[in-house]
Amino acid sequence: MTDHVTHEYPRAFKAATKVDPLILATALDHIARTAQRSRSQTRRLRWIEQRALIALSGREYSDLDLDLPKNAGPDTHEKLQKRMSFHIAIKHQTREALVQLLDVCERMDLEDQNQRPTEEEYQSALAAARALKEPT
Known part of the structure; x- marks a missing residue:
């Protein structure tokens, strides 16, 4: 009988165990480049870019590392x-x-x-x- 472990990020766990790391790294690089090249540089896009770059460098993500995007409100x-x-x-x-x-x-x-x-x-x-x- 095997124990079934539920991970906090099941989609990420499945990708980490079943997808070629080069494909994941290429996708992260593409996301970072796309966010960086956007015509309008919003806080959210800068956050997405930096989040992808942190992952590509192999560092653990922390909310303290980045200026998080604001919640969308009436005055965005x-x-x-x-x-x-x-x-x-x-x-x-x-x-x-x-x-x-x-x-x-x-x-x-x-x-x-x-x-x-x-x-x-x-x-x-x-x-x-x-x-x-x-x-x-």
């Missing part, structure tokens, strides 16, 4: 960037609607009837401006 860089992009887009839409409405209003007083806006142009500009008005 990516979420703030997305919110900022949204507000910038709204600003541009508002400006475009205002410019269109001002153009229509300024052309209303022109003497040449052909240069004046049509009722359709006026209503369209007004509708675009109203659509951006925040609810009260």
